[in-house]
Amino acid sequence: MQVTSTTQDVVDTLVDSVLLSSPGFKIAAIKAEAREIRGAPQGVVQFTFGGIEWKLGADxxxxxxxxxxIAGAVIEQPEVAQVGRRLAIAAFRAKAAAACLIVRAA
Known part of the structure; x- marks a missing residue:
């Protein structure tokens, strides 16, 4: 499914403002792939970061x-949990796609 510019803008903003500034993660290791989730409400995006699949939704x-x-999150790595919290706050403050994060091992 083709990524809309809105979806990509959300991911780019989150990566630039939150993930790149988070200690414990190297820029070279970041791989963000966004796509609309079929059948999901408008504004829901999904991308992969650090081997974790992230889904952002308005719920x-x-x-x-x-x-x-992080609603519905199951995370064992403290640094990933910290990034998730910052990601939720940044998304909410920026009124981006969402702040509800659901993660699982990729």
């Missing part, structure tokens, strides 16, 4: 920003 955006948690 629970407010809650994610309020308590710095």
């Amino acid at each position: 629970a955006a407010h809650a994610a920003a309020q308590d710095l948690s």
